[in-house]
Amino acid sequence: GQNIDQPTEMTATEGAIVQINCTYQTSGFNGLFWYQQHAGEAPTFLSYNVLDGLEEKGRFSSFLSRSKGYSYLLLKELQMKDSASYLCALMDSNYQLIWGAGTKLIIKP
Amino acid sequence: IAGITQAPTSQILAAGRRMTLRCTQDMRHNAMYWYRQDLGLGLRLIHYSNTAGTTGKGEVPDGYSVSRANTDDFPLTLASAVPSQTSVYFCASSQGDSSTDTQYFGPGTRLTVL
Numbered sequence: 001g002q003n004i005d006q007p008t009e010m011t012a013t014e015g016a017i018v019q020i021n022c023t024y025q026t027s028g029f030n031g032l033f034w035y036q037q038h039a040g041e042a043p044t045f046l047s048y049n050v051l052d053g054l055e056e057k058g059r060f061s062s063f064l065s066r067s068k069g070y071s072y073l074l075l076k077e078l079q080m081k082d083s084a085s086y087l088c089a090l091m092d093s094n095y096q097l098i099w100g101a102g103t104k105l106i107i108k109p
Numbered sequence: 110i111a112g113i114t115q116a117p118t119s120q121i122l123a124a125g126r127r128m129t130l131r132c133t134q135d136m137r138h139n140a141m142y143w144y145r146q147d148l149g150l151g152l153r154l155i156h157y158s159n160t161a162g163t164t165g166k167g168e169v170p171d172g173y174s175v176s177r178a179n180t181d182d183f184p185l186t187l188a189s190a191v192p193s194q195t196s197v198y199f200c201a202s203s204q205g206d207s208s209t210d211t212q213y214f215g216p217g218t219r220l221t222v223l
Binding site: 004031033041042043044045048085087089091095096097098099101102103 | 149150152153154167211212213215216217
C-alpha cells in the first residue's frame with residue numbers, strides 16, 4: 001500500500017527558515033510534488049522532484065531521497081503570506097497522485 | 110483568463126437530492142480529475158478522465174458518477190446525496206502526457222448535505 005506522513009501543524013517566525021518534512025511508503029514511485037494551499041483556496045503547484053537531490057526555486061527549495069522515502073520543503077525568509085497549508089503528494093505507478101493530509105504553517109511576526 | 114472554473118461555488122442540499130457539480134477548463138488539457146477534501150484528510154480522488162470519452166474510478170467513487178463528452182467539461186453527479194458527501198470538491202486538470210504532469214486546480218465547490 002501507500003502512505004504519506006507530514007506534520008499536522010508548524011509555527012515559525014517571519015524572516016526565519018522552516019523545513020516541512022514528508023515521509024512516504026509506496027510500491028511504485030514516479031515523483032513527488034509539493035503544493036501550497038491558502039485557507040479557502042485551491043492548491044497551487046510549488047515543486048516537483050523525481051531524482052534525489054535539491055531543487056531550488058527562489059525562496060522555496062524541495063529535497064528528495066528515494067532510498068529513504070523522504071522529502072522536505074524548505075522555506076527561507078518567511079513572509080506572512082507564506083501562512084498556508086503545504087501538501088505533499090507522490091505520483092504512484094499508475095501516474096495518480098496520492099496526497100498527504102497537509103501541514104498547516106503558521107507564521108508569527 | 111485561462112484556467113479551470115467550477116460551479117456552483119457553494120451549495121446546501123437536502124439528503125436524497127440529485128446534484129451535478131460543473132467543471133470546465135480552457136487549457137486543452139487531456140486529463141481531468143475530481144477530488145474531495147475533508148478536514149484532517151488528504152485530497153482523495155473520486156474519478157478521473159485521461160482523455161475525452163474515457164473515465165476511471167479513483168479511491169472513493171461510490172455515490173458519484175462522471176462523464177467526459179468533450180475535452181473541456183467534466184461534470185460530477187451525486188445521484189442521491191447523503192450527509193457523508195458534505196465536503197469541498199476540487200476539479201483539476203493536467204496535460205496527462207508525462208510523469209512530470211502538474212495538476213491545476215479549480216477554485217472548489219463547498220457542498221453541505223443536510
